[in-house]
Amino acid sequence: MSYSSLVSITDYSKEQMLHILKLAAGFEANPNQDILQGKVAATLFFEPSTRTRLSFETAINRLGGRVIGFSDASTSSSTKGETLKDTIKMVSNYADIIIMRHFLEGAARYATEVTDIPIINAGDGANQHPTQTMLDLYSIQKTQGRLDKLKIVMVGDLKYGRTVHSLLMALMHFSPTFYFIAPEELLMPNEYKLICRENNIPYYEDSVFGPEVIEQADIIYMTRIQKERFTDLVEYEKVKNLYILHNYMLNDSKNNLRILHPLPRVNEISQDVDDNPKAYYFEQARNGLYVRQAIISHALGLV
Amino acid sequence: MNTKYVKGELQVKALENGTVIDHIPANKLFKVVEILQLEQIPNEVTIGNNLASKRMGKKGIIKIADRFFEEKEINRIALIAPNAKINIIRDYQVTEKKIIELPDHFKGIVKCVNPKCITNNEAMESRYDVLSKTPLVLKCPYCQREIREEELQLL
Numbered sequence: 045m046s047y048s049s050l051v052s053i054t055d056y057s058k059e060q061m062l063h064i065l066k067l068a069a070g071f072e073a074n075p076n077q078d079i080l081q082g083k084v085a086a087t088l089f090f091e092p093s094t095r096t097r098l099s100f101e102t103a104i105n106r107l108g109g110r111v112i113g114f115s116d117a118s119t120s121s122s123t124k125g126e127t128l129k130d131t132i133k134m135v136s137n138y139a140d141i142i143i144m145r146h147f148l149e150g151a152a153r154y155a156t157e158v159t160d161i162p163i164i165n166a167g168d169g170a171n172q173h174p175t176q177t178m179l180d181l182y183s184i185q186k187t188q189g190r191l192d193k194l195k196i197v198m199v200g201d202l203k204y205g206r207t208v209h210s211l212l213m214a215l216m217h218f219s220p221t222f223y224f225i226a227p228e229e230l231l232m233p234n235e236y237k238l239i240c241r242e243n244n245i246p247y248y249e250d251s252v253f254g255p256e257v258i259e260q261a262d263i264i265y266m267t268r269i270q271k272e273r274f275t276d277l278v279e280y281e282k283v284k285n286l287y288i289l290h291n292y293m294l295n296d297s298k299n300n301l302r303i304l305h306p307l308p309r310v311n312e313i314s315q316d317v318d319d320n321p322k323a324y325y326f327e328q329a330r331n332g333l334y335v336r337q338a339i340i341s342h343a344l345g346l347v
Numbered sequence: 348m349n350t351k352y353v354k355g356e357l358q359v360k361a362l363e364n365g366t367v368i369d370h371i372p373a374n375k376l377f378k379v380v381e382i383l384q385l386e387q388i389p390n391e392v393t394i395g396n397n398l399a400s401k402r403m404g405k406k407g408i409i410k411i412a413d414r415f416f417e418e419k420e421i422n423r424i425a426l427i428a429p430n431a432k433i434n435i436i437r438d439y440q441v442t443e444k445k446i447i448e449l450p451d452h453f454k455g456i457v458k459c460v461n462p463k464c465i466t467n468n469e470a471m472e473s474r475y476d477v478l479s480k481t482p483l484v485l486k487c488p489y490c491q492r493e494i495r496e497e498e499l500q501l502l
Binding site: 052127128129146147148149150151153154168169170171172235 | 461463464465466468469470471487488489490491492493
């Protein structure tokens with residue numbers, strides 16, 4: 045695997061994470077620079093994701109680099125039966141870095157094994173999406189002024205939500221206290237709770253999303269509860285309205301509290317929260333640009 | 348008809364030089380043959396299966412003439428025959444006994460249980476990290492899925 049690839053958030057040490065966050069702050073202050081001039085980045089989206097692709101392509105364009113690629117596997121040769129290996133090898137002849145999203149889990153890890161150019165994982169199925177985690181960390185650091193010893197409340201689908209799992213792993217370095225708020229069917233998996241215990245990270249679990257937990261929170265990380273995750277639809281109907289954040293629920297919350305969400309949201313954050321200064325999810329998405337500028341230039345060894 | 352175990356009587360012809368893999372579960376014998384790729388070697392191979400065993404009821408045994416395996420090679424059968432005994436024979440004498448040990452990492456043999464894993468969709472070799480030996484827990488380094496003994500599917 046090439047040294048500078050980013051496949052999983054656990055590929056970064058604490059020092060590397062902090063370095064990327066520092067670089068990202070520099071790009072936020074000055075987003076238009078020429079450091080990718082003469083470089084070609086390939087964005088290979090075997091699965092469409094307009095939001096993520098535009099964020100990456102904007103990051104490259106603002107740094108003076110050029111972009112090749114495809115936004116949908118149906119327009120690529122993989123529909124003709126080309127293997128992932130062959131596509132990656134072919135594109136490696138043209139580009140300096142590959143940014144890829146794939147519907148298969150482990151696709152990005154495998155890609156690092158067949159090429160020498162850096163691979164940035166922009167999502168592989170339900171597995172990893174490390175640049176999302178880095179932008180989450182950046183948003184937390186920016187709004188709280190620190191990463192250490194924060195009270196982080198994670199709400200909704202904690203079982204299948206890859207963003208909460210990766211964020212949990214990243215925050216292991218920063219002594220957080222976790223509150224896992226989820227219905228019975230979507231609890232945080234045991235392997236992550238075990239990791240918390242092994243690292244002496246305190247966590248509390250509750251199925252009630254109520255004032256006690258909201259009043260303590262520094263960060264509330266909301267996620268979407270998807271109907272298709274439930275084997276029992278009666279159970280879904282019972283819980284679907286219990287994990288919605290309304291503006292009135294924030295009345296007694298701390299001043300520094302910020303609400304994060306990986307987006308897209310459906311109804312888990314009520315529209316009336318949007319105008320509350322504690323709502324941070326739209327700015328959070330914008331931070332993705334600076335973080336991706338940092339990750340790409342770091343991967344290419346240019347900063 | 349039941350085969351009776353008679354002490355002192357060899358159930359399979361003695362080997363002059365080579366390797367004997369004994370105490371293979373009878374239903375795993377041909378899997379062991381496959382994993383060690385014995386069908387591809389020119390050496391004399393003697394296979395006995397469903398032989399009477401006091402400890403196992405029925406067992407399989409494989410004798411391979413003039414062939415001595417590297418530990419790495421032989422350990423590949425640890426997943427399916429963890430209690431197999433390896434005897435190295437030189438001049439009709441057992442000169443060395445080896446115990447099979449599951450390595451910390453291995454390639455192939457097992458199919459990842461996740462249908463959306465890249466290893467099940469691309470012509471490539473699967474790979475595993477062994478998180479725990481007893482109880483057996485493997486982890487696919489590609490899709491990160493943990494695989495427990497009861498879900499194990501051999502390739």
